[in-house]
Amino acid sequence: MTRDLRIRSHVISDDERRAPNRAMLRAVGFTDEDFQKPMIGIASTWSEVTPCNIHINELAFKAKEGAKDAGGAPLVFNTITVSDGISMGTEGMRYSLPSRDLIADSIETVVGAENLDGFVAIGGCDKNMPGCLMAIARMNLPSLFVYGGTIRPGKLNGKDIDIVSAFEGVGQYNKGDIDREGLHKIECHACPGAGSCGGMYTANTMASAIEALGMSLPGSSSNPAETDEKRNDCYEAGRAVYRLLEQDIRPRDILTKKAFENAITVVMALGGSTNAILHLMAIAHAAEVDLSLDDFNRIQKKVPHIADLKPSGKYVMQDLHEAGGVQAVMKMLLKAGLLHGDCLTVTxxxxxxxxxxxxxxxxxxxxxxxxxxxxxxxxxxxxxxGNLAPAGAVAKVSGLKVTRHTGPAKVFDDEESAARAVLSGEIQPGDVLVIRYEGPKGGPGMPEMLSISGILVGKGLGESVALLTDGRFSGGTHGLVVGHIAPEAQVGGPIAFIQNGDMITIDSETQELSVALSESEFEERKRNWEPPALPSRGALAKYARLVSCASRGAVTDYFEEASIKETSKL
Structure with a gap:
């Protein structure tokens, strides 16, 4: 006798299908109750490689505490960071700008892969801050940014000093104004603890811009790193992201064209870094907001420079904090009708x-x-x-008395050889020092030139020698400098064909950058030109082949429609 054996099966619900996922989360501490809460990520850029970020692990867990107390189920995860100040003047600086997009990609990857409902991103150095914002704009989940905060100024002989003092000290030592012991004292006192470089350099510029965008809590951009105020910023950010989830407020509700105009206004008023142009355009691209160099020029003409902050001024971010902070400056700008007050913020x-x-x-x-x-x-x-920068270039003229400079070109294909020429006395007042093949593709990585610009200032040549490059400058740079020249040399931009002795004119009033060459002379020089070989493997090789022009923010996900169609045929 046989029996009819039947296998009994259950219809599996979506909740039951998630049992393996929940099993993994139980191993990191989740309970049944946590699975009923929104999962909130805390993107931490903690690292021991830079004082800008060495304290951020503590701040990340303060944000986690705030998110948990508000009713969320928070999880901390990390991304990388690099130190611009440590890599400056070395081959390592080529990795700096690429790290911005790598950070954005890594945050996007974790948030996307883990299906997080929202997140807080905490950054403290130049590239991880825009990297965090690019990821926030791409994912468009309820989220906000917290700045790790500025460093305290160093003290030497009763005066405030900072990292830029060390770079300029090299030039002073080369000139004979200080001895080796004097340079060593600057080195030992410039950076007294945790936090980002203290002047209105790139980190403090971007912190101010992000608050003006509405993507960080009011007042948080100027609170110093090693303070209870900064720890409270992070706790409140954890609570705030939960409120954003409740109200379904998303980054692209905040990141409008008017919000970017507010950010540009604040950067201009404070005398911020040239890197702000590159980074704000990259964030706008991620948010699908149409922002161009023309917008910066339009706002530059109507917003006065009002902040006596380093590198061209006397004071640092902590001084601004003690005077009322970025919020007080924004309040003043709003009263004058220079800000759009109706923009939504993360509050x-x-x-x-x-x-x-x-x-x-x-x-x-x-x-x-x-x-x-x-x-x-x-x-x-x-x-x-002009004919040397048809797609644009960027100059910072704060503190400069010189508005126009015409002089003979001294041309170098890398920063190292140019620095040797400056230190050996080959560069004289009146010269135009040109450093090319340092753009996004050509560097690769568009390295900053704080080392050589600092040496020029230290040698007393900051306003008598013009420095031009298709690379970038640190927020700590000041002097007669022009960067972001586009198109860059690597793709056959005009800067590739400049020769020693060509007369170059920089005019900040007429906004001109030109060389005394005719079109026919340019064409003649192009005939036998070939670009230098690019790396064939690794991160810089990938970056060089993906990165856009500096005038588009040097992003790695800008794809021309024509290029996409052409690729699809292969």
């Missing part, structure tokens, strides 16, 4: 509503000048164009 309120509760600048402070008596009537970041 759920508008910029104007946030600033109504903000303090005014303190009486007697000396850092911020009145709008009616500014340091300069126009913003200090100027976009130049």
């Amino acid at each position: 759920g309120k508008t910029l104007a509503e946030n600033l109504a509760e903000a303090p005014d600048l303190k009486e007697g402070q000396k850092i911020i000048y009145p709008l009616e008596k500014p340091l300069k009537e126009k913003g200090p970041l100027v976009v130049l164009k």
Whole structure:
């Protein structure tokens, strides 16, 4: 006798199908209750390779605490960072700008792969800050950014010093103004603890810009690194991301064209880094906002420079914090009609509503000048164009007395050989020092030139020698410098064909960058030109083949429609 054996099966619900996923999360501490809460990521850029980020592990767990107390199920994950200051003047600087896009990619990857509902990103150095914002804009999940905070100024002989003092000290030593012991003392006192470089350099510039964008909590951009205020910023950011989830406020609700105009306005008023142009365009690209060099020029003409901050001024970010902070400056700009007050922010309120509760600048402070008596009537970041830079170039003119310079070119194909020429006395007042094949593709990686610009300033040549490059400059750079020249030399831009002795003109008033060459002379020089070979393996090889022009933000995911169609035929 046989029996009819039947296998009993269950219909598997989506909840039951997720049992293996939950099993993995139980191993990292989740309970049944946690599975009913939104999963909130805390993207930490903690690392021991730089003082900018060495304290961020503690800050990440403060954000986690805030998110948990608000009702979320938070998880901390890390991404990489590199130190611009440590890699400056070395081959390592070629990895700096590529790290921005790598950071954005890595945060996107973790948030996407783990199906997180929202996240807080915490950054403290030049490239991880825009990298965090690019990921936030791409993913468009409820999220916000927290700045790790500025470093305290170093002290030497009763004066404030910082990392730029060390770079300029090399030039002073070469000139004979200080001895080896004096240079060693600067080195030992420049960086007294955790936090990002103290002047209105790239990190503090981007922190200010991100607050102006509405993507960080009010007041958080100027709170110093090693303070209870900064730890509270992070705790409150964890709570804030939960509120953003409740209200379904997403980054692209905040990152509008008007928000970017607010960010540019604040950067111009504070005398921020040239890198802000590159990074704001990259963030706008990630948010699908149409932003161009023309927008920077348009706003530069109407926003005065009012902040006496390093590198061209006297004070550092901690001084601004003590005077009322970035919020107080924004409040002043809003009253003058220079900001869009109706822009939404991560508080759920508008910029104007946030600033109504903000303090005014303190009486007697000396850092911020009145709008009616500014340091300069126009913003200090100027976009130049001409036959040497048809797609644009960027100059920072804060603190400069020189508005026009014409001189003979001294041309170098890398920073190292140019630095040797400066130190050996080959570069003289009146010269135009040209460093090419340092662009996004040609570097590869568009390295910064703080080392050589600092040496020029230290040798007393900061305004008598012009420095031009298709690479970048640090936010700590000042002097007669022009970077981001586009198209770059590697792709056959005009800078590739400059020769020693060619007369070059830089004019910040007419916004001109030109060389005294005719089109026919350019064409003649192009005939036998071939670009230098690029790396064939590794991260820089991939970057060189993906990266866009600097005038588009040097992003790695800008794809021309025609190129996509052409590739699809292969």
